[in-house]
Amino acid sequence: xxxxxxxxxxxxxxxxxxxxxxxxxxxxxxxxxxxxxxxxxxxxxxxxxxxxxxxxxxxxxxxxxxxxxxxxxxxxxxxxxxxxxxxxxxxxxxxxxxxxxxxxxxxxxxxxxxxxxxxxxxxxxxxxxxxxxxxxxxxxxxxxxxxxxxxxxxxxxxxxxxxxxxxxxxxxxxxxxxxxxxxxxxxxxxxxxxxxxxxxxxxxxxxxxxxxxxxxxxxxxxxxxxxxxxxxxxxxxxxxxxxxxxxxxxxxxxxxxxxxxxxxxxxxxxxxxxxxxxxxxxxxxxxxxxxxxxxxxxxxxxxxxxxxxxxxxxxxxxxxxxxxxxxxxxxxxxxxxxxxxxxxxxxxxxxxxxxxxxxxxxxxxxxxxxxxxxxxxxx
Numbered sequence: 001x002x003x004x005x006x007x008x009x010x011x012x013x014x015x016x017x018x019x020x021x022x023x024x025x026x027x028x029x030x031x032x033x034x035x036x037x038x039x040x041x042x043x044x045x046x047x048x049x050x051x052x053x054x055x056x057x058x059x060x061x062x063x064x065x066x067x068x069x070x071x072x073x074x075x076x077x078x079x080x081x082x083x084x085x086x087x088x089x090x091x092x093x094x095x096x097x098x099x100x101x102x103x104x105x106x107x108x109x110x111x112x113x114x115x116x117x118x119x120x121x122x123x124x125x126x127x128x129x130x131x132x133x134x135x136x137x138x139x140x141x142x143x144x145x146x147x148x149x150x151x152x153x154x155x156x157x158x159x160x161x162x163x164x165x166x167x168x169x170x171x172x173x174x175x176x177x178x179x180x181x182x183x184x185x186x187x188x189x190x191x192x193x194x195x196x197x198x199x200x201x202x203x204x205x206x207x208x209x210x211x212x213x214x215x216x217x218x219x220x221x222x223x224x225x226x227x228x229x230x231x232x233x234x235x236x237x238x239x240x241x242x243x244x245x246x247x248x249x250x251x252x253x254x255x256x257x258x259x260x261x262x263x264x265x266x267x268x269x270x271x272x273x274x275x276x277x278x279x280x281x282x283x284x285x286x287x288x289x290x291x292x293x294x295x296x297x298x299x300x301x302x303x304x305x306x307x308x309x310x311x312x313x314x315x316x317x318x319x320x321x322x323x324x325x326x327x328x329x330x331x332x333x334x335x336x337x338x339x340x341x342x343x344x345x346x347x348x349x350x351x352x353x354x355x356x357x358x359x360x361x362x363x364x365x366x367x368x369x370x371x372x373x374x375x376x377x378x379x
Contacts, residue, residue: 018261021045028262031128031164031320031339036261053254055124057173060312063120064273081267085109089232091165092265103163103264104232105332106325120272123315124252125166127259128339132162135322135337142335142344161325164339166260166318168229168268170275171249172222175311178287179217181304184297185209209299216294222283224249227275229268229316237334243345244338247319251340255318265318272314280309 018027020038027036027045036045083090084102086109091102101108139162189205196202226245228234233241253259270278288305295303320339324346325332335346 018258026261029127029259031131034127036258047256047258049254049256055252055254055315057123057313057315060172060276060314063314064276081113082110083113085111087232087236090267090269092267101161102325103165103323104236104325104334106161106327120268120316122168122255122318124317125255125259126247126249126252126317126319126340128164128263128320130339130342132164132322135164135339136162138337138342138344139324139335139346142346143348146348163323164263165321165323166263166265167233167321168266169317169319170227170229170268170270170272170279171224171315171317172227172276172279173224173311173313174222174279174283174309176220176222176283176287176307176309177217178220178291178305178307179215180291180294180306181213181215181302182292182295182300183211183302184214184295185211185299185301187298211301214295216291218291218294220287220290222286225279225283227270227278227282229270229275230266231269232266234270237336240334240336240345240347244321244336244341244343247338247340249317252317260318268316276312276314283309
């Protein structure tokens with residue numbers, strides 16, 4: 001485990017500003033190319049890692065005992081933190097950015113707030129694979145595939161602004177050991193006789209269940225169990241976040257602020273202790289599901305699972321998202337695009353006129369079929 005300063009240094013994920021070696025303008029990370037490029041003079045710089053560089057994972061119990069909330073250093077210069085007055089999102093933007101717009105709701109009602117000290121350092125990052133023009137194309141393709149949406153939504157420019165943002169995630173590795181007990185039910189059939197309403201003797205097959213107490217044990221390993229560490233994403237946009245997962249975490253690279261050049265980033269607001277509790281609950285639910293499959297039989301009841309966790313490790317990572325907030329009829333809708341896989345999930349208004357016309361069409365069709373049946377049936 002690194003010392004306090006090493007662990008703390010760099011937690012503040014920022015919109016990094018890196019000067020061009022030739023003209024002094026700001027360099028931007030080029031998704032999919034692994035380079036930094038100047039938009040003014042065209043100078044490019046390859047992002048390289050030191051020999052043997054690898055993504056580091058930290059012992060969870062040690063971190064919570066020694067480092068959680070203890071190592072604090074002043075926030076870096078060159079950036080500032082804003083808070084949206086409408087949705088309460090907190091985003092880090094370059095200090096020189098004149099118009100601070102909220103990525104999550106599109107509001108320009110933002111206030112600069114004090115940036116808290118750093119606590120934990122990102123260990124890894126998953127760089128963006130494609131740029132914003134391609135993300136916008138994916139958004140429009142997603143729109144065209146929607147049914148029962150207003151025509152105006154697809155024909156007008158609804159994208160006010162699309163931003164690439166690195167979202168904070170905790171990843172957890174854990175070994176689990178589980179012991180389970182349950183009653184397994186196996187179906188069997190017996191023949192029963194009865195007398196019908198006409199006094200005749202009849203027989204039928206009746207299904208019965210044979211219950212047997214069973215038990216078992218299993219061990220599992222969970223690797224890179226993801227927990228979103230953004231309160232804004234977890235609370236207001238939770239369903240969208242879950243739908244754009246998973247991320248290809250095997251492609252994580254050691255954290256380097258160069259990947260943030262030209263992009264925004266969000267501080268984590270779900271701390272390590274909270275994140276592990278969320279992960280632990282999720283892992284336990286998955287272990288319970290696997291134990292249930294081990295029970296076997298045709299049905300089951302009274303499943304009881306006792307699970308223990310050991311060998312836990314974690315890392316703080318930054319994962320790429322394109323966030324859209326667009327307005328339609330004065331209402332804000334959100335779309336999230338996985339910056340690595342291109343998966344698009346979002347919100348869109350319904351056209352009740354189209355839905356009503358469809359219902360009327362179905363009713364008219366049913367009425368026509370009924371009329372034909374009556375007409376031909378009366379002959």
